[in-house]
Amino acid sequence: MEAYLDNAATTRAFDSVKDIMIETLSMDYGNPSSKHLKGMEAERYIRDAKDIISKRLKVEPKEIIFTSGGTESNNMALIGTALANKRRGNHIITTGIEHSSVHNPLIFLEENGFQITYVPVDSYGKVITEELLSAVKEDTILVSIMYVNNEIGSVQNISEISKKVKAKNPNVILHVDAIQAFGKYNIYPKREGIDLLSVSGHKIHGPKGSGFLYIKDKIKIKPILYGGGQEKGMRSGTENVPAIAGLGQAVKEIYENHEDKIKNLYHIKKSFIEEVSQIEGVTINGAGDKLEDSAPHIVSASFEGIRSEVLLHALEEKGIYVSSGSACSSNHPALSGTLKAIGVRDDLLDATIRFSFSVNTNMKEIGYTVDMLKELLPVLRRFRRH
Amino acid sequence: MYKAFLIKYAEIGIKGKNRYLFENALRDQIKNSLKNLGNYMVTKEQGRIYIECPEDYDYEETVEALQRVFGIAQICPVMIIDTIEWEPLTKAVGDYVEARYEDRNFTFKMEAKRGDKNYPMTSPEICIEMGAYLLKRFPEMKVDVHNPSVRIMVEVRNKSYVYSEVIPGPGGMPVGTNGKAMLLLSGGIDSPVAGYMISKRGVTIDAVYFHAPPYTSERAKQKVVDLARLISRYTGPIKLHIVNFTDIQLYIYDKCPHDELTIIMRRYMMRIAEQIAEESGCLGLITGESIGQVASQTLHSLAATNEVCNLPVYRPLIAFDKQDIVDIAEKINTYETSILPFEDCCTIFVAKHPVTKPSLKVIHHSEKSLEEKIDEMVKTALDSREIVLVD
Numbered sequence: 213m214e215a216y217l218d219n220a221a222t223t224r225a226f227d228s229v230k231d232i233m234i235e236t237l238s239m240d241y242g243n244p245s246s247k248h249l250k251g252m253e254a255e256r257y258i259r260d261a262k263d264i265i266s267k268r269l270k271v272e273p274k275e276i277i278f279t280s281g282g283t284e285s286n287n288m289a290l291i292g293t294a295l296a297n298k299r300r301g302n303h304i305i306t307t308g309i310e311h312s313s314v315h316n317p318l319i320f321l322e323e324n325g326f327q328i329t330y331v332p333v334d335s336y337g338k339v340i341t342e343e344l345l346s347a348v349k350e351d352t353i354l355v356s357i358m359y360v361n362n363e364i365g366s367v368q369n370i371s372e373i374s375k376k377v378k379a380k381n382p383n384v385i386l387h388v389d390a391i392q393a394f395g396k397y398n399i400y401p402k403r404e405g406i407d408l409l410s411v412s413g414h415k416i417h418g419p420k421g422s423g424f425l426y427i428k429d430k431i432k433i434k435p436i437l438y439g440g441g442q443e444k445g446m447r448s449g450t451e452n453v454p455a456i457a458g459l460g461q462a463v464k465e466i467y468e469n470h471e472d473k474i475k476n477l478y479h480i481k482k483s484f485i486e487e488v489s490q491i492e493g494v495t496i497n498g499a500g501d502k503l504e505d506s507a508p509h510i511v512s513a514s515f516e517g518i519r520s521e522v523l524l525h526a527l528e529e530k531g532i533y534v535s536s537g538s539a540c541s542s543n544h545p546a547l548s549g550t551l552k553a554i555g556v557r558d559d560l561l562d563a564t565i566r567f568s569f570s571v572n573t574n575m576k577e578i579g580y581t582v583d584m585l586k587e588l589l590p591v592l593r594r595f596r597r598h
Numbered sequence: 599m600y601k602a603f604l605i606k607y608a609e610i611g612i613k614g615k616n617r618y619l620f621e622n623a624l625r626d627q628i629k630n631s632l633k634n635l636g637n638y639m640v641t642k643e644q645g646r647i648y649i650e651c652p653e654d655y656d657y658e659e660t661v662e663a664l665q666r667v668f669g670i671a672q673i674c675p676v677m678i679i680d681t682i683e684w685e686p687l688t689k690a691v692g693d694y695v696e697a698r699y700e701d702r703n704f705t706f707k708m709e710a711k712r713g714d715k716n717y718p719m720t721s722p723e724i725c726i727e728m729g730a731y732l733l734k735r736f737p738e739m740k741v742d743v744h745n746p747s748v749r750i751m752v753e754v755r756n757k758s759y760v761y762s763e764v765i766p767g768p769g770g771m772p773v774g775t776n777g778k779a780m781l782l783l784s785g786g787i788d789s790p791v792a793g794y795m796i797s798k799r800g801v802t803i804d805a806v807y808f809h810a811p812p813y814t815s816e817r818a819k820q821k822v823v824d825l826a827r828l829i830s831r832y833t834g835p836i837k838l839h840i841v842n843f844t845d846i847q848l849y850i851y852d853k854c855p856h857d858e859l860t861i862i863m864r865r866y867m868m869r870i871a872e873q874i875a876e877e878s879g880c881l882g883l884i885t886g887e888s889i890g891q892v893a894s895q896t897l898h899s900l901a902a903t904n905e906v907c908n909l910p911v912y913r914p915l916i917a918f919d920k921q922d923i924v925d926i927a928e929k930i931n932t933y934e935t936s937i938l939p940f941e942d943c944c945t946i947f948v949a950k951h952p953v954t955k956p957s958l959k960v961i962h963h964s965e966k967s968l969e970e971k972i973d974e975m976v977k978t979a980l981d982s983r984e985i986v987l988v989d
Contacts, residue, residue, distance in 0.1 A: 522812055525814075527812075529812055594848075594852075595848055
């Protein structure tokens with residue numbers, strides 16, 4: 213049996229996504245910038261995708277810029293905003309649990325004269341609002357906060373944060389990394405006071421190399437790629453029509469019967485947590501008191517006395533695919549910043565596995581995974597490093 | 599400009615009656631190294647090897663491939679001249695010098711050979727006349743027969759050949775002329791270098807890797823296959839034996855003192871490697887050990903692992919400093935792969951304070967407690983090994 217429980221790393225593309233991508237690769241393969249009919253046909257896919265996404269977010273199509281994915285969206289939001297607003301100030305606020313595609317551009321900006329404040333989170337991975345507010349100063353130009361954390365699934369109350377931050381300094385631009393949130397939540401930037409929103413396609417059954425950045429009208433931001441002036445000069449480079457078409461289709465399909473999908477994910481998460489918590493020496497990280505306090509698709513669990521990589525490979529032998537910490541950071545053995553930030557015990561930092569679900573996950577896979585954990589843990593615990 | 603290469607070898611020259619074996623091996627290794635690059639003609643003649651290149655060959659690519667063939671001392675790119683008639687021949691040699699050397703302010707010496715002894719001029723005459731022609735055409739060139747900076751060689755056979763450039767080869771001896779040995783290949787920096795060095799002395803390489811799933815990952819195994827592929831560019835095809843070591847390792851963990859784990863584990867690795875070596879006709883084992891590098895490589899520890907082997911164990915890096923090993927790893931392009939951060943099976947259960955001066959008596963005593971099952975487990979590990987041919 214196989215159980216793919218690494219859907220926060222990436223998902224299998226919807227069949228409808230694959231189909232529309234093939235159309236754009238083999239039939240409507242024109243360059244959207246070309247003046248002829250072939251070009252126009254290709255342009256139609258971009259317009260359609262923008263329509264789907266802007267309706268979904270209740271924003272204008274012109275406020276959507278397609279990118280190569282979450283990393284580019286975050287880079288553009290942070291670097292682009294910093295460059296365009298540096299005359300107003302050089303102070304940027306973020307949290308201690310951001311993804312590396314937010315964290316590292318901010319380090320780059322810090323090296324280039326910007327000042328970065330990192331706000332701590334509580335043991336559930338929620339930003340401590342008072343700390344955030346006291347960090348907001350007159351020269352603060354940007355606040356960047358992730359909607360859903362990729363390692364533990366903690367969710368921030370963006371509306372409340374936005375309201376309070378902007379009450380203190382109305383000029384602050386709020387960037388939200390929604391890469392793990394979009395497709396799981398109904399996100400309405402205007403209602404929630406979000407100025408910039410990053411989204412990735414392959415986390416919602418779209419293609420890798422696809423994504424977008426929502427940029428609220430009138431927000432000052434500079435492009436980070438220069439060239440042929442596509443996307444009204446905001447993002448040069450021939451539009452990746454297959455990826456954009458696939459992304460639009462993925463957005464459409466993920467939000468069909470959305471409530472049922474989410475209900476089902478929570479159902480899966482609930483039974484998984486219930487079963488796994490009963491095993492000795494297992495801690496669930498940052499879940500909150502109520503099930504709905506954290507995202508429906510991510511469970512972070514620490515297994516006392518077992519190195520996560522060993523458990524990961526033992527599960528792999530059984531056909532179960534998971535991540536240790538976050539897949540994006542698992543290439544370097546540095547321990548997770550998020551787990552540390554929420555106060556996970558030192559000996560558990562290297563003993564933590566992320567299970568993440570999607571619309572393709574079923575209860576049989578969950579049952580099988582729990583059975584295998586029960587079988588493997590006692591064996592693996594017998595043999596430890598000293 | 600160049601359509602052929604002349605290959606010169608050094609050490610083979612002294613191999614007496616076995617010389618043809620070495621020459622044949624070198625010719626075969628050259629053929630093998632060029633087989634994916636096109637249709638080259640490789641022939642052996644008069645104490646050297648001659649390579650004729652296909653029309654569309656890539657010069658850089660060919661030289662790079664030849665520089666990885668052990669046994670080659672020098673690589674000389676050769677221009678072929680389609681005539682042996684004196685007038686056009688001298689002009690062609692002049693054109694060659696003009697094209698090859700932009701700045702001709704150097705000293706040179708002419709050297710000549712004839713294949714056909716009926717050619718109207720003798721070799722010294724060819725040298726004198728050709729030299730005179732070049733001096734007249736390029737007045738800035740000067741003759742120095744004792745210490746020239748350029749030697750221009752002309753050979754007249756059914757066609758004429760001219761060369762003057764000498765590219766150093768890797769030296770060593772052709773692989774396949776000194777038997778076969780079994781390399782214990784881990785994912786580290788040292789063992790690929792050790793394999794490379796022994797292979798350079800003409801030894802064919804087989805390799806064995808111990809993996810311990812789930813404690814070591816598929817990626818760690820892939821990394822070892824990749825390393826084998828990198829050194830196979832020098833050694834030729836490598837038969838890689840992949841042995842699942844998990845059960846043995848856990849059994850040792852269960853039964854023996856933990857500070858002796860690494861030593862006992864390595865003793866079993868050597869035993870298994872030796873069995874595979876004997877089955878495959880290998881005459882020795884090769885390891886990347888270097889004195890004092892880690893606890894298991896002190897003289898005491900080396901003696902303890904060495905004790906279980908009857909075959910000689912070759913340790914070409916034994917007195918090398920780490921940086922010297924890294925330098926070679928970088929040269930042969932294995933370093934980048936070696937430092938990828940995947941755990942290998944030597945480190946997964948490593949004790950905080952492993953013994954550095956193991957006593958054989960104590961180790962023998964500890965191994966006694968393995969008697970019940972270990973032979974069966976070793977047999978299972980041997981029988982279930984996976985064999986990958988890497989080239």
